[in-house]
Structure formats: C-alpha cells, structure tokens
Amino acid sequence: MRWLTVFLGIASRELLRFTHQRERFFAALVRPLVWLFIFAAGFRAVLGLSITPPYQTYVLYEVYIVPGLCGMIQLFNGMQSSLSMVYDRETGAMRTLLVSPFPRWFLLGSKLVAGVLVSVIQVYAFLAVAWFWDVRPPAVGYLAVLPALMLSGVMLGSLGLLISSTIRQLENFAGVMNFVIFPMFFASTALYPLWRMRDASPLLHDICAFNPFSHAVELIRFALYLKLEPVALAVVLVCTAIFFGATVFMYNPEKGLWRRR
C-alpha cells in the first residue's frame, strides 16, 4: 500500500506539472500534426506503398506514418523527461526524490511510468485529431494499442533516463537532439517502410532494422490494427531491460553517476 502511495504521489506530480505546462502539451501535439498535415500530404504524391502487414490493402501515406508519429511523441516525451531529470539534478530537486527511503529502482521506475502516462495522453489526443484527418484504425485498435504504447513509452523513457544520467550539464542537452532523437527517428520505419530503405541503401536498411525505435513503431502499428508483432515485442522488452538496468546502475550511489562529481 505504501509503495502504491509513492507511485501515485510521483504520478500525480508529473500530471500536475504537465497540466501546468500547456505549451508543452501543444508543442507535443503540433509537432506530429505538422508532419501529418504537411509532410505526409506532400509525400503521398511521390511515395508509393505496397501492401505490407499489418495493412490488408493499399493505405494512404498519412495512414502509414501515424504509428510512427505516435512513436515520435513518445520519443520526444522520453527526452523531455530526461531533460527535466537533468534540470532537477542541477537545481537539487532530484536529491529530494533520491533521499526517499524507498529503493532507487522503484523511485526511478515510478517516475518513468508516470512520464509514460503523460505521453499516452498526448498520443490519444493526436489519434483523436488524426481521426478527423481520415486516419481511422479499427475502434478496438484504440484500446489494443494501449499496452503497446505503455511498452514503447517505457523503453523510450528508460533510454531518456539513461541519457540523463550521462549528461552533466543542461547545456549539453542540444547534443541529445542531434545525436539521439533525430538519428533514431529518421533511421527508423516511422516514415518509410523497411523495404523502401533497402532500395535506397542496404546499410541504411540494416541500421533501421536494428534501431529499437523501429521496433517500438512496429509494435504500435501492429497493435493499432489488432495484430501482434512478436519480434518487435521481444526487442522492445529486451531493450527496456537493458536501458532501465543501466539507468539503475548509473543512479546507484556505489557506482555510476553519483561516484563522480
């Protein structure tokens, strides 16, 4: 019961912070909508898509990129959480979290899941707008995608936490944008199917195939159309375990980050 209290306390703080930062919500929503309304409209004309699972017929490019844009929301949200962790560490607010008597893995895990809940709200808001843009997966798909969103959110959030543990100063965060977010997003199946990549460059195809973000996107895509992609699920689970394990190591007082100054 006390553990639940801790989790609910951390989750309600994240939600309160989110509701107090309306700009963050709109920025999170506008970014994928710009891609959907402008980028996808332009690319629809030049990019042909064959029938690829989970789709059972030809789909418009807008339909194809929606799961990728859901992943994009979660990727940016994970990095936003990472940024706020670095900020909290610089201001000292992080210390008050870590001096709680509860285990550090549990505190970090609670913060992680709380951040994912915030990202899921953003994804559903985006899917609601996309519905009016004629991107309409099966109604049950909106429910089926929830576990996929939670899993992919936890993986991307864990990566964000891990990155936050390696960044010493807030100023260094711009590097994360250039070296993590953009390569992860563009070298993935979020915007183009994997077979398209092979046509362009076998190396790029391999990079995209190994990119954990591709698997998060595919997990979301298949779930949205009521299917399960076992490889994507396995990769997401394994990557989550690795990223979160490394984060707990880095935040351990006997090792990692807190040994250094």
Add this chain to the structure above:
Amino acid sequence: MSALRVENVSHRFGRIPALEDVSFDVPKGSFTALLGVNGAGKTTLFSLITRLYDSTSGRIEVAGFDIRRQPRQALARLGVVFQSRALDLDLTLRQNLRYHAALHGLARPDARIDQVLAMVGLSDRLHAKARTLSGGQQRRAEIARALIHEPTLLLLDEAAAGLDAASRRDVLSIVRGLGAQGVSALWATHVFDEIAPDDPVVILHKGRVLAHRPAGTDLTTEFLEMTCAG
C-alpha cells in the same frame, strides 16, 4: 543512542580526498552546528549521510540504523533541507507537501501538512504557489517539507544562506524549537553568528574535523585558525 553517529568516514572523488577520517555524534534533541568555510566538505558529508554517495570507508548511523546496511530505516528517520531549493515552483505549497509525503509513503497527509505548516508559520499560505513565496517563506516551507514524515533528525545545509536578518532569525528559531519535540538538528553553516554559545559544534576544515566541542565552549580560537588558514 545518538541521533547521528559518524565514525571514521572518508570519501574521495577520484584521487581527490573530500573527507578524511571524520567522526562526531549529534546528541538526541540537540541543535548541533557543523561549521566550515565553503569547500570544507559539509555538502559532501550531507550527501554521504543521505546516501546520495557511499563513503569510501567508515560508518554512518541514523538513530542506530546503518545507512549502508539499513538505508530504508535510516532514511525514514531523516529529514533534509538542501542548500539549493527543492520546491516545485509551479505547484502550490499543499501540492508540494503532498508529493513529499507520498515519497515517504504517507497516504493521508493532510492533517500532518496542517501541523507542519503551523510549526513554520505558513498555515495561511497552503494554497499559494511556491513561486509566490518570499525567500524566507520558501526556506520555512522546505523545513515543513523535511518534517512531513516526522523524522528524528533534520539535516540543514546552509539553510539560512541568502536570507535577510529577520528571516534568518525566524528560520533559526524554528529549527532550535524542534529539540523540544525530540527532533535533533545538524545545522551546516559557514557563518559563525548563527551559532549560540550553548550549541554543540563540529568544525570541519579541508575535509577533516578540526574541533568537536560540546555545548558552552568558546570556539573563537578554532574559528580564527580555520578562517586564517583559508
């Protein structure tokens, strides 16, 4: 049993020694001052007591619980006011205190929130955003936050730094008053004026305990030695 026992504690950052063989006790219900110039090792010591770092060697006990072997029990008895602010400025005082109560597993903290806010004289600011509080009020709110889970020992790192004379007096008076309720305080400062003649004092200098004097002893010589040595 002491509220805090620090025994032969050393810590290094890489090859740089930060603390060397530090030992002292904080008696139950006392207001003990930890005096040292900037860079003396006060914040590092606090980080070890709160287990943000693990000490290279030595032993730290809070209310008899070893911070390495029994961190949960030790941290549950510890309240901390860090040098830098820890309040979320966008949240109200009540929301801030609820969050910190939750971090200690308190499910229904409202009565305790009223109690601690009354202790620090901020009952009328319950619904105020932390951002709207003055510097002195924020410090008092930090003390309320640190007391929310009824700790037996309060650590305060330069808690009066940056406050005007009146606010500094208020904060000191609140913390000194906690002894009557059985809460011990370790007050880290570099300001000699914040120490009363009857306070037990530990002088930390260049990572070592220069003097550990019981209450009521004149400390002028040690203080001058410390400040002149730079």
